[in-house]
Amino acid sequence: MARRFLTAEDVRRLGGPEIHLDGDTVVTPQAAEAAAAMGIRIAGPAGAYAPPMPDRGPDAARAQKSLPHMPEPSSTDGIGLVVTVVGRNRPGVLAEVTAALGNAECDVRDISQRTVGTYFHMVLTCAVPPGRDFGTLKDSLQCLGGESDYVVRVMHEKVFRFMHRV
Secondary structure (H helix, E strand, O other): OOOOOOOOHHHHHOOOEEEOOOOOOOEEEHHHHHHHHHOEEEOOEEEEEEOOOOOOOOOHHHHHHOOOOOOOOOOOOOOOEEEEEEOOOOOOOOHHHHHHHOEEEEEEEEEEEEEOOOEEEEEEEOOOOOOOOHHHHHHHHHHOOOOOOOEEEEHHHHHHHHHHOO
């Protein structure tokens, strides 16, 4: 049976003190925020709604069974990162990004950069030392660049490999 999704628009349309869902309905993060803001309780078959366990992605149980050949990240001394930076080219962008990686003691393994006119695209693969919190590192890198200069996106190497498998 196909999954259904409860959206923020559905929450606003349904209203009420409580919304009852069947077991196959997934609540989007925006719907959960809208329900919380409106004071609406979302309930599933077993009481309060709880997000389902992921069944997709490199860490899902199904993927571990069906993709045993998927290689582990190449860095053996910590997790791997794929950092993508896109924006307006100006002096110092590479220095800002690599300084932030250096402050986190990340090892840049590979870097690729291209410029087209006044814009650039850069991809870095990095090894993160053991004990570093991925979420904190991701947040510190993604806040670089300001609102109009450039954008940084950080992805776990294992997720990147899973997304780009053939």
